[in-house]
Amino acid sequence: MLNPAWLRSFSTLAAEGTFTRTAESLELTQAAVSQHIRQLETQLGPLFIRRPRGVELTPAGHSLLAYCDEVARAGRCLASRLADADALDGTVSIVTPGSVGLSTYPRLLDIQRETPGLVIRHRFAPEDEVLKSVLDSRSDIGIVSRRPEDERLAAEPFCEEALELVVPAEADVHGWDDLVRLGFIDHPDGHAMATRLLSRRYPGKRGLADIPVTGFTNQIALILEPVARGLGFSVMPRHARRAFSRPEAIRVLDADRAVVETLWLIHRAEWALPRRARHVVDALHARLRKD
Template identity: 65%
Template sequence: MLNPQWLRSFSVLAELGSFTRTADQLGLTQAAVSQHIRHLEGELGPLLIRRPRRLELTPAGHACLAYCHEVEQADRRLALRLTESDAEHGEIGLISPGSIGLALYLELLDLQRASPGLAVRHRFAPDSEVLDAVLHNRYELGLVTLRPDDPRLAASLFAEEPLELVVPAGERGETWADLERLGFIDHPDGQAMATRLLSRRFPGHPGIRHLPLRGFSNQIGLLLEPVARGLGFTVIPRHARQAFARQEAIRVVAGGEPVVDTLWLIHRAEWPLSSRARRAVDHLRARISPGVELQ
């Protein structure tokens, strides 16, 4: 088995690209870091190409770095297993779609402030990545928009998230002509969301692809900024709209039959949630989806 200290030195060196900074971060001498790398290269072959201003990993170096990450993840999973009964200490790992994630992350930070022994690790991701991350134990909790049918996953209703038509403040957005004049601000799920909502609001019109495109952003937290500046309209989930700081600069166009996404909380079915994860779920349900109980 490879020495964990050698692997740690190599992992940090690969990240920082400097023997000096690696030694400073690890509290070692530069000579000690160099010795660790020499030991690893004695076992695995050349790992680094040393250039005047940078380090480059060899194929063996990339393989070693991937192994380092696997060891770190295994260590993290072991630590989680050993602290499952402790609701005040340890990591809360949650992966979710971006829109509701904007609301969830802030609530989790409030929970962490109340219990400083907790550490929040949150990631925005689409459904496919959420499922993979929970199945492979990289995150204990996940949220998806479609209930999975994999027997390895337990799923319970978490919240409903309506889609909203958002225009600049002072604009109407109540007719198709209004939307044609404004133009569409797109995002990764924008075409699909807009099609679902606008087909109900404006039946008989040609669809979102026939409206002028005024912009695109894959950053959910910034998506409403061009709308607030009068550059177009968008269709976005309510939680993402509520997280926007400048509510006075935008307007939600009411009316029509609502279009609602259902969000499902998932975790591995083979073992119960850790105490801290269950505490986090209870905290989030009370603030995001009151009245919905974990199944």
């Protein structure tokens, strides 16, 4: 097993870039840091390329840094399981696409207010980043629209989400050619959502490949603003559309033909959710059922 002090010096040097800053950060002498790196390189081979203004990781160095990250994640997991896994107080981190978070975040705040000692950290991210955040243990739980195939992730049905095709209220939009003429307002999950909805509504069409993109925003609350101004159409979840402040300026095309999909709650499969995270999930489920 590699000496933890050596690994700490190595990972700090990789982050800081120089022996001087590393020694200051760890409150060690530069000689001590150099000795730790020499010990590691004796066993593993060259880890850094020394340059006048700093260091650069070798391929072996990158591999060792990944190992350090794995050790750190395992340590955090162990500490969580042993110290406070059964406690309701503490932090629960959750990451969701913006469209989901728009409806769930107010409910999460209600849960936190009702549970003394609980701290909820919520972050918006595109679905690919949701998966990565949970896999990297930066988030306890995430919500995605497709069940992941990665065996490292446990997934359970969370709720249903209706996708809608939203157009300007005054636009003369009835079919595919009208959508092509109007153009698409994109957002971080827009391409995936539009592909799923359009493929079912208009089988045989090439989807977004034939539709010009006429706008983009990563702010979920603002996605429908360009639609309301006649600049294009978009595809988004019903609850996000209902939150728009100017409903009179938009309309749902074929409102009776929403595409309903299952959302999945994910977490690392190797260990059970802490009690406080499970409490948040169950409380959120209960609120969504009421709605």
